[in-house]
Amino acid sequence: MPRLSTFVAVLATLLSGCGGASAPAGGPVETLAPRAWTETLEADGEIQAAANTPLTVPGSGWSSRVLVDMVADGSTVTKGQVVARFDAPQARADLSQADLELLRKALAEEANRQNAAVEKGVLAGDRAKLEDDLGLARRYAGVDLSVFARNTILDALADVGFLTKKRTYLDWKGSQAQARAAAQDAVLHSQRDSVAQNAAQQRRSLDALELVAPHDGVFLLAARWDGAKPQVGANQMAGEPFGALPDLDKLVAHFSVAEGQAYGLKPGLPVRVRLAGTGTELDLTVTRVGSSASVISPESPVKYSDFDAAIGTDTARKLGLKPGQALHGTVHLVTQAAALTVPNIALVQDGAAYAVYTADAGRAVKHKVELGRRGPVRSEIRSGLASGAQIVLLPPKADKS
Numbered sequence: 584m585p586r587l588s589t590f591v592a593v594l595a596t597l598l599s600g601c602g603g604a605s606a607p608a609g610g611p612v613e614t615l616a617p618r619a620w621t622e623t624l625e626a627d628g629e630i631q632a633a634a635n636t637p638l639t640v641p642g643s644g645w646s647s648r649v650l651v652d653m654v655a656d657g658s659t660v661t662k663g664q665v666v667a668r669f670d671a672p673q674a675r676a677d678l679s680q681a682d683l684e685l686l687r688k689a690l691a692e693e694a695n696r697q698n699a700a701v702e703k704g705v706l707a708g709d710r711a712k713l714e715d716d717l718g719l720a721r722r723y724a725g726v727d728l729s730v731f732a733r734n735t736i737l738d739a740l741a742d743v744g745f746l747t748k749k750r751t752y753l754d755w756k757g758s759q760a761q762a763r764a765a766a767q768d769a770v771l772h773s774q775r776d777s778v779a780q781n782a783a784q785q786r787r788s789l790d791a792l793e794l795v796a797p798h799d800g801v802f803l804l805a806a807r808w809d810g811a812k813p814q815v816g817a818n819q820m821a822g823e824p825f826g827a828l829p830d831l832d833k834l835v836a837h838f839s840v841a842e843g844q845a846y847g848l849k850p851g852l853p854v855r856v857r858l859a860g861t862g863t864e865l866d867l868t869v870t871r872v873g874s875s876a877s878v879i880s881p882e883s884p885v886k887y888s889d890f891d892a893a894i895g896t897d898t899a900r901k902l903g904l905k906p907g908q909a910l911h912g913t914v915h916l917v918t919q920a921a922a923l924t925v926p927n928i929a930l931v932q933d934g935a936a937y938a939v940y941t942a943d944a945g946r947a948v949k950h951k952v953e954l955g956r957r958g959p960v961r962s963e964i965r966s967g968l969a970s971g972a973q974i975v976l977l978p979p980k981a982d983k984s
Contacts, residue, residue, distance in 0.1 A: 617921040622958035628838035632829025642821025681782035688775035699764035800828040842876040859909035867892035940975035
């Protein structure tokens with residue numbers, strides 16, 4: 584008996600906290616009546632810049648880089664300041680090899696020109712001797728040969744037809760040598776241009792080893808997909824995201840909440856923000872609510888919605904706010920002096936609408952209702968029920984949504 588009386592006392596205490604609820608056979612109920620309705624949303628977040636200038640590893644063509652030095656993450660930098668310095672050992676080695684190849688190609692071109700000149704000189708000598716022989720042959724072609732010894736004539740006189748054909752052959756051989764030298768020179772010139780382009784690319788790569796801040800701001804390192812940030816001595820690729828330079832004139836308080844807690848969250852709602860570590864509080868207004876929820880960690884399937892509250896430029900400068908500062912926000916979702924509301928656990932899905940159950944003579948009766956504003960805990964009843972109705976807090980299991 585003492586245990587039973589204790590249980591009855593505890594149950595009566597719990598039901599009294601539900602606004603005059605009773606406990607019929609259908610379960611606990613709550614009396615529907617106008618009452619003050621206040622709901623808030625607690626969220627942790629950080630200060631972010633509304634606009635960021637992305638910073639990438641200098642260079643082009645995905646060339647390899649080694650991070651030599653950089654300013655600390657979160658440091659204030661000025662326009663033109665060197666944010667990070669890199670080295671490119673591979674580019675230096677490639678440039679040295681390219682310079683050596685350029686020298687080799689230049690020597691090969693000069694050797695080709697010298698060979699062509701030597702071959703041209705030899706052909707010129709052969710042509711000169713042939714012209715002398717041909718002239719001599721033509722001189723004796725119409726002379727009375729009876730006055731000369733036959734052996735003397737045969738030794739001194741060459742056949743005019745043979746020498747004429749040999750001259751044609753030497754002309755062809757000269758043109759072939761010239762064409763061959765031109766072709767070889769074109770090949771060497773093309774190879775030299777290719778090596779020169781590679782050398783120029785490596786020089787440009789070595790000229791782009793410093794990352795300079797395009798404007799004033801706070802330097803923030805970019806995290807990779809696994810959460811790791813660049814470290815001195817680590818390899819980087821040209822064009823890879825390296826960091827960001829937020830615009831300090833446009834800061835927002837950025838928050839993330841679980842998808843199921845975002846009921847009633849919309850732009851225009853007041854939010855009280857407390858800066859972590861300082862105790863400073865700011866009264867802001869929600870300016871943006873994310874259109875969809877997404878996961879923020881590969882280790883958890885929970886989806887989160889995000890929202891922002893803009894911070895005035897004068898306020899940000901006065902307090903010296905910087906991106907990355909942690910903060911806590913309290914959003915006032917609902918503040919009404921009197922409203923007819925029911926707990927969300929009492930709502931059941933009824934097609935595209937909603938319904939609630941009321942206790943009537945020990946029976947649970949279903950009523951379609953029109954909802955107004957909704958909050959994480961309670962929802963407003965616009966029509967379908969009147970004050971004094973006994974709302975069943977635990978609907979029948981078959982109708983629970």
